[in-house]
Amino acid sequence: xxxxxxxxxxxxxxxxxxxxxxxxxxxxxxxxxxxxxxxxxxxxxxxxxxxxxxxxxxxxxxxxxxxxxxxxxxxxxxxxxxxxxxxxxxxxxxxxxxxxxxxxxxxxxxxxxxxxxxxxxxxxxxxxxxxxxxxxxxxxxxxxxxxxxxxxxxxxxxxxxxxxxxxxxxxxxxxxxxxxxxxxxxxxxxxxxxxxxxxxxxxxxxxxxxxxxxxxxxxxxxxxxxxxxxxxxxxxxxxxxxxxxxxxxxxxxxxxxxxxxxxxxxxxxxxxxxxxxxxxxxxxxxxxxxxxxxxxxxxxxxxxxxxxxxxxxxxxxxxxxxxxxxxxxxxx
Amino acid sequence: xxxxxxxxxxxxxxxxxxxxxxxxxxxxxxxxxxxxxxxxxxxxxxxxxxxxxxxxxxxxxxxxxxxxxxxxxxxxxxxxxxxxxxxxxxxxxxxxxxxxxxxxxxxxxxxxxxxxxxxxxxxxxxxxxxxxxxxxxxxxxxxxxxxxxxxxxxxxxxxxxxxxxxxxxxxxxxxxxxxxxxxxxxxxxxxxxxxxxxxxxxxxxxxxxxxxxxxxxxxxxxxxxxxxxxxxxxxxxxxxxxxxxxxxxxxxxxxxxxxxxxxxxxxxxxxxxxxxxxxxxxxxxxxxxxxxxxxxxxxxxxxxxxxxxxxxxxxxxxxxxxxxxxxxxxxx
Numbered sequence: 001x002x003x004x005x006x007x008x009x010x011x012x013x014x015x016x017x018x019x020x021x022x023x024x025x026x027x028x029x030x031x032x033x034x035x036x037x038x039x040x041x042x043x044x045x046x047x048x049x050x051x052x053x054x055x056x057x058x059x060x061x062x063x064x065x066x067x068x069x070x071x072x073x074x075x076x077x078x079x080x081x082x083x084x085x086x087x088x089x090x091x092x093x094x095x096x097x098x099x100x101x102x103x104x105x106x107x108x109x110x111x112x113x114x115x116x117x118x119x120x121x122x123x124x125x126x127x128x129x130x131x132x133x134x135x136x137x138x139x140x141x142x143x144x145x146x147x148x149x150x151x152x153x154x155x156x157x158x159x160x161x162x163x164x165x166x167x168x169x170x171x172x173x174x175x176x177x178x179x180x181x182x183x184x185x186x187x188x189x190x191x192x193x194x195x196x197x198x199x200x201x202x203x204x205x206x207x208x209x210x211x212x213x214x215x216x217x218x219x220x221x222x223x224x225x226x227x228x229x230x231x232x233x234x235x236x237x238x239x240x241x242x243x244x245x246x247x248x249x250x251x252x253x254x255x256x257x258x259x260x261x262x263x264x265x266x267x268x269x270x271x272x273x274x275x276x277x278x279x280x281x282x283x284x285x286x287x288x289x290x291x292x293x294x295x296x297x298x299x300x301x302x303x304x305x306x307x308x309x310x311x312x313x314x315x316x317x318x319x320x321x322x323x324x325x326x327x328x329x330x331x332x
Numbered sequence: 333x334x335x336x337x338x339x340x341x342x343x344x345x346x347x348x349x350x351x352x353x354x355x356x357x358x359x360x361x362x363x364x365x366x367x368x369x370x371x372x373x374x375x376x377x378x379x380x381x382x383x384x385x386x387x388x389x390x391x392x393x394x395x396x397x398x399x400x401x402x403x404x405x406x407x408x409x410x411x412x413x414x415x416x417x418x419x420x421x422x423x424x425x426x427x428x429x430x431x432x433x434x435x436x437x438x439x440x441x442x443x444x445x446x447x448x449x450x451x452x453x454x455x456x457x458x459x460x461x462x463x464x465x466x467x468x469x470x471x472x473x474x475x476x477x478x479x480x481x482x483x484x485x486x487x488x489x490x491x492x493x494x495x496x497x498x499x500x501x502x503x504x505x506x507x508x509x510x511x512x513x514x515x516x517x518x519x520x521x522x523x524x525x526x527x528x529x530x531x532x533x534x535x536x537x538x539x540x541x542x543x544x545x546x547x548x549x550x551x552x553x554x555x556x557x558x559x560x561x562x563x564x565x566x567x568x569x570x571x572x573x574x575x576x577x578x579x580x581x582x583x584x585x586x587x588x589x590x591x592x593x594x595x596x597x598x599x600x601x602x603x604x605x606x607x608x609x610x611x612x613x614x615x616x617x618x619x620x621x622x623x624x625x626x627x628x629x630x631x632x633x634x635x636x637x638x639x640x641x642x643x644x645x646x647x648x649x650x651x652x653x654x655x656x657x658x659x660x661x662x663x664x
Contacts, residue, residue: 076425090441093408097440102454106436108429109422122434225611247608254612276579277609279557280586 010053019049026050072096072303073125075107075116075134077154077197088296095300101126109197113139121146126307128152132159133200150306150313156204163306163317165299167290169201172324173208175288176242176270179326181212185240185268189217191248202244205272209242221248228255237267240332246271246278249285253331268332283330290322344387351381358382404428404635405457407439407448407466409486409529420628427632433458441529445471453478458639460484464491465532482638482645488536495638495649497631499622501533504656505540508574508602508620511658513544517572517600521549523580534576537604541574553580560587569599572664578603578610581617585663600664615662622654 012030016023021042028038029046038046049055074089089105096103107119117139120128125148132153140161143151153159156169173190180188190209192202209216217238221227231237232255243249249271253263263269263283271278274289299320305311306319344362348355353374360370361378370378381387406421421437428435439451449471452460457480464485472493475483485491488501505522512520522541524534541548549570553559563569564587575581581603585595595601595615603610606621631652637643638651 076422090408093438093440102438104436104438104455106425106434108425123436223608250609250612254614257614276555277582280582282586282589 010055012055014053015046015049015055018053019045021046030055069124069126070101071123071125072101072103072127072129073107073120073123074103074105074129075120076105076109077131091296092300095296099300099304101300101304112136114142117142117146121148126150127303129154129165129303131155132162132164135159135161137161149309150303152303152306152319156201158316158318160315162315163313163319165319166321168321168323169204170208170211172272172288172290173205173242174211175208175324175326176205176272177209177212177216177240179286179288179328180240180242180268180270180332183264183268183332185238185332187215187217187238188213188240188242189219189238190242191219191221191244191252193244193248194220194222198244205242205244221251223248223251225251225255228252229258232256232259232261239266240268240270242270242272244272246273246275246285246287249287249331250277250281253281253285264330264332270332274327278327278329281331286327286329286332288324288326291325346385347378347381347387350385351377353378362387401456401458402433403455403457404433404435404459404461405439405452405455406435406437406461407452408437408441409463423628424632427628431632431636433632433636444468446474449474449478453480458482459635461486461497461635463487464494464496467491467493469493481641482635484635484638484651488533490648490650492647494647495645495651497651498653500653500655501536502540502543504604504620504622505537505574506543507540507656507658508537508604509541509544509548509572511618511620511660512572512574512600512602512664515596515600515664517570517664519547519549519570520545520572520574521551521570522574523551523553523576523584525576525580526552526554530576537574537576553583555580555583557583557587560584561590564588564591564593571598572600572602574602574604576604578605578607578617578619581619581663582609582613585613585617596662596664602664606659610659610661613663618659618661618664620656620658623657 012023012026016026019026025038025042026046029043030050089103093103104123104125106123111119112134113136116134121143127150128143128148129152132155135151135153140151151162153162153164154167155164156167158164158166177188188209190206192206193199206216206218219231219241221231228251232252241252243252249269253269256263256267261267269285271285271287272289274287278285278287302311302319306313344355344358348358351358357370357374358378361375362382421435425435436455436457438455443451444466445468448466453475459482460475460480461484464487467483467485472483483494485494485496486499487496488499490496490498509520520541522538524538525531538548538550551563551573553563560583564584573584575584581601585601588595588599593599601617603617603619604621606619610617610619634643634651638645
């Protein structure tokens with residue numbers, strides 16, 4: 001009795017029959033719905049039946065049936081922020097999974113507005129977390145009209161269109177500048193990467209530096225030894241530099257040392273991200289990094305609340321805010 | 333005539349009617365199927381109609397209709413290989429997109445076998461590219477029985493279960509060792525990271541080093557300054573070290589310099605991955621890295637061929653092979 005016809009995959013109806021429960025109960029148990037009241041004994045019976053039959057819940061069928069895929073989509077970002085983003089993604093992945101969602105990363109990195117929204121909709125996500133700069137009012141309207149329950153922006157400030165997760169790049173630049181000034185730098189500069197996708201963050205961080213020192217210089221720099229060498233040899237570097245991030249700081253410090261300049265005596269340098277390489281550089285690198293005031297668990301919980309309609313989904317809201325934190329080492 | 337009833341989203345039937353073509357033609361055009369013979373004029377008409385109606389192709393509906401989601405799933409990897417993997421992923425993403433597939437990255441990193449296969453199946457992928465070590469015979473059978481057309485392993489050697497993309501870690505270690513021997517190192521050691529998820533690659537690279545120098549020592553090392561310092565101070569380091577990758581090389585070189593040792597005079601060091609930091613270290617880091625003998629386009633094409641049933645999907649096959657390449661700088 002516990003087998004199905006061999007020529008089709010088992011369905012949740014088969015599982016319900018084998019476990020002696022309703023199809024809804026099977027669905028509750030196999031999606032790990034934490035809000036369903038199902039006894040542990042029944043859960044075990046359903047899981048055993050599913051395993052015995054080789055039943056696989058089917059996201060496509062579930063989506064059509066419920067209109068809810070449970071997919072949280074993070075479109076790939078133009079800023080290839082690497083390790084930091086990967087770590088945040090990993091932590092979020094786990095938090096969403098325990099809530100019955102599937103965090104998915106995909107798509108190309110450059111589409112904006114309605115064209116981007118259309119491509120994201122191919123997966124029928126329940127929620128989309130994406131750089132706010134890629135959203136437009138028509139795109140947000142299309143996403144909502146197509147069943148996306150939560151559209152969340154990632155941005156350096158609250159978004160007028162959607163609730164946002166705020167990475168305060170301006171405050172990050174300001175924190176670096178304040179430290180440089182406090183330890184004695186008299187003239188400041190901030191590196192703005194020439195690389196597309198990093199330039200916007202670079203400008204926001206520069207704006208923060210200029211909140212503290214309005215006359216701070218802007219150094220446009222591609223990630224190349226030649227260019228860093230040229231800038232250092234030009235000889236008009238100020239005595240305090242916020243280098244955009246740790247890798248640019250390493251680039252700049254190499255060029256400074258090659259030119260016979262001392263860090264921090266001649267030029268003090270602050271990086272950002274607090275990567276492991278900070279402790280491996282000589283001098284060890286002082287760095288600012290984002291510190292989650294909201295934990296990944298809180299963030300996933302907030303987004304789950306929006307998907308369930310228990311929290312408002314309006315522009316101007318801040319879902320979570322990442323504030324800068326300074327780690328002082330030897331380079332500044 | 334070009335509108336649909338307001339209370340339901342437009343379907344491909346609506347688009348076909350508005351464009352005066354068959355539903356199959358709509359499907360060909362909107363999935364960018366390069367093999368369909370549809371005139372440019374017709375393609376334009378279909379795209380215009382779709383845009384006018386606000387039609388969004390729906391992956392869930394398409395999957396149920398055709399049994400093919402067009403999703404290529406790359407489950408997240410236990411080895412957080414960072415920038416290198418991200419670059420490969422980016423290039424593959426584009427190649428798959430031009431072939432009408434959606435490359436998706438998701439899942440937790442540790443499940444193996446049937447449990448992993450079940451979680452991947454939630455998205456009904458057409459293809460799965462995953463570390464071969466996470467596959468078992470029952471998992472592969474379940475994936476195939478559930479409609480996955482191509483199961484591809486990522487591995488350091490051909491897999492008996494599935495066609496594989498081979499990253500030859502053993503050859504990478506051997507290439508590093510040969511260079512160290514040729515430039516004069518008499519005793520060798522290889523770093524094997526203690527970090528879970530990196531240890532397997534570390535052991536494969538060590539095995540390659542020992543193909544060249546059977547007596548090469550093994551240095552187990554966690555990514556920590558304290559531990560690197562302890563190992564260097566213990567004082568029995570050989571005069572040539574393959575440091576597993578560029579970041580471990582940076583860790584080791586910092587510890588060597590702190591102990592007053594010179595690189596490469598006292599200890600020659602070779603890294604791996606050829607990251608941008610190689611040129612920023614002093615001395616600049618000699619590094620081995622994987623060089624695609626198969627381009628991402630070829631790789632996507634091979635996998636597409638397997639999905640279409642035009643190429644065999646059997647164990648022992650090599651879909652693409654990444655061979656090591658040495659970049660000689662100053663550290664060895």
